[in-house]
Amino acid sequence: MATQALSAQNFEDTITKNPIVLIDFWATWCGPCRAFGPIYEKASGEHDDIVFAKVDVDQEQALAQSAQIQAVPTLMAFKDGKVVFKQAGALPAPALEELIGKIKAL
16 A cells, blocks of 8 residues: 555544554655655555555644654554654665564564
């Protein structure tokens, strides 16, 4: 499943109506975000039981502020509507896969 763009309008529905949601808060000007993007996209194609979403912090400033995003990229994970992970910084592919496994096991 490809990643989907999140906005303030669909954020709440997305995290409450799906069992697991990963959200990449990113910006076009951010080098680490551009490096992490293909890793995130690849993982989204390998885990069709998870919603992979992206939030452009420049386009969705209020949403980024309400999520208390201090740096980009920041990855947040929700399971059953609750935050189970939040960390700034790009993850290498093996670390992202390990994180996904841990979230699924919760």
